Amino acid sequence: MPGIKDVAQRAQVSIATVSNVINNTRPVSAPLRQRVKDAIDELGYVADPMASQLKKRRARTIGLVTTRITSVFYPYVIDGINQVLDQSGYDLVLHDTRDDAEREIHCIRRLTQSRVSGIILDTSHDKRDEGYFLNLAALSHRGYPMPVVSLELDLTRYGLDSVFADGTEGGDLAAQHLLERGCQKLAHIAGPLHGSLAQDRLLGFRRALLRAGLTLPDSRVAAGDFSQASGYRAACRLLETAGSDGLDGIFAANDQMAAGACHALREKGLAIPGDIRLVGYDNTFIASIVRPSLTTIDVPKTEMGRLAASCLIERAEGRTGLAGPRAMRLPAKLVVRETTDPDAEPDWALFDW
């Protein structure tokens, strides 16, 4: 396997010149540059990443820290990240915290030490103390700053670039849609309420109801943990407190819980969307595989991955300068399917995998 000095020898130049044409570090005259390029091609030379990383003090790698890799949410995000990384020649390294705050710290430390160019962090713990996030924003290693972008949560107030979908808007859309379909007796199955992911969705839902002159008492809100089983249980609780005829619409904070709720409703003999209409969140493929197919709020997952990755790379390559934290708020979008509209198409074209 040829090294840079082989190239230099073949092109009859110094290794510094070779390096300069590869990295455009300094201008090199046209004829020399051509000789070098030819030599590189002929030898099939490619620089040893380890050596150049050692010198540059940066790996051409970005880290992704997930809270739970088995969640249906990530594959789309990763897909988006990959699209960007492919072009820019970065590698993606994966770390999973299993929703453990300790592990999160550990993962970040490992990534920092291995000198990735940046970190995409999905933290479910915005209940942490402020100092934690401020540290994150100032993260650096041996004097080199380490860019971090927050995924799903808006942490710009702590100085972190953030890409997130507008949960308030999403909750609002869900409420509007249910109201338009004539629902009046609404309830919400929330995610873990210590996180703003879940809170925003609830907030938006409440907001739209208020606009319509309705209120959502706490007894009509049951919190789950984003799992299917918790959605089932939450739905059972809601039905119980509301009485048999007390509900005609439920908004769940993600598709999994909506699917669980769906099962609970069917067990009680309630028709969907006949007796109760149901709206989920995230527009994962669950929404299309379940019957009746699930009306849901779409979150542009792939786009989020793309944005996070390209933002990170810009920071890493210093192209952003010292600009303040960027808030990349993406719009939520309603996708109507059978749980609110009996005539809807099952539409699995969207999910042809």
Added chain:
Amino acid sequence: MPGIKDVAQRAQVSIATVSNVINNTRPVSAPLRQRVKDAIDELGYVADPMASQLKKRRARTIGLVTTRITSVFYPYVIDGINQVLDQSGYDLVLHDTRDDAEREIHCIRRLTQSRVSGIILDTSHDKRDEGYFLNLAALSHRGYPMPVVSLELDLTRYGLDSVFADGTEGGDLAAQHLLERGCQKLAHIAGPLHGSLAQDRLLGFRRALLRAGLTLPDSRVAAGDFSQASGYRAACRLLETAGSDGLDGIFAANDQMAAGACHALREKGLAIPGDIRLVGYDNTFIASIVRPSLTTIDVPKTEMGRLAASCLIERAEGRTGLAGPRAMRLPAKLVVRETTDPDAEPDWALFDW
């Protein structure tokens, strides 16, 4: 951030000694070793991975090459891989081929060049020429061999360590189960038949039917591409050729296609499991989220990830010696749910996420 020479200075030894106690490269006397360890702790020193990688010519990293990251299959596998990697201090870098043979080559080359310690490869293309796989088995970079383990496909015949679930056994189990439940008019929705993944499942299915004195004519086999939509279409074709009363059991080569088939059957007004029983494959969470919940063949996905990772690490660290390729065949297992047994529990306890 302290370097190795800071440690050396503080412990009053040479940097070589520090390196030796860290890597157990050579014996170091007890008192010295203790001094060094103390110094390391006090300074919080951790070796720069880039420098040591450059010297050792190996990154503490393994690569995973997937065919389509959005598939529900991978998250479990990644989870298993992570469990092993966490302990051994390796990092996981992800590459996706999008089912493109060209990209697969590209990904492998990139991983090789970045000197990962090994590669876990899921290739859907065992239709490739023999030479390709033989090359893979002999993969090396600058004279250092690069271990590769094949995921899902048994490629031991080409000299590759392989971890895979026994598809033939799985198909066999599916057939047995359907027969036991009294089905006689069976059909199969296959995956892409150019790959042995799909073929093995079909083979096992046929084998069990033959044992029972039944045959499976080609007209009762419809091939899909593992997507939900293709399962739907395949089921439609089968129902058409078989006539309205011609089928009482379908085995699909994965859960997604089974879900698609399920929708087709319901559209034709057929009851599951009343009129037709249905068996899927993989035991992904789809099987538990769909209603009726799906009887399916379980593949130990997490275990596969664990095995692949630990096998790879053993090879990478040379602990395996020059032993021949290891075939890690994992058992398939039947999981009975509502599509074949009306009294089955929905059992989402298994999938509490």
Added chain:
DNA sequence: GCATAGCTGTAAAACGTTTTTCAGTCAATT
């Protein structure tokens, strides 16, 4: 008691780049 072998420690070379520093050439300005 002297050569030999085995330990244990250090200085220095090596890994393959990038980056800094210096030197030489040529054209433009004084």
Added chain:
DNA sequence: AATTGACTGAAAAACGTTTTACAGCTATGC
């Protein structure tokens, strides 16, 4: 014609480790 400056090239230092080669010391065997 001499001075400056811009441009282009190469030699050498640097990155932070690991590894090699060597040196000193102690114990062993003849």
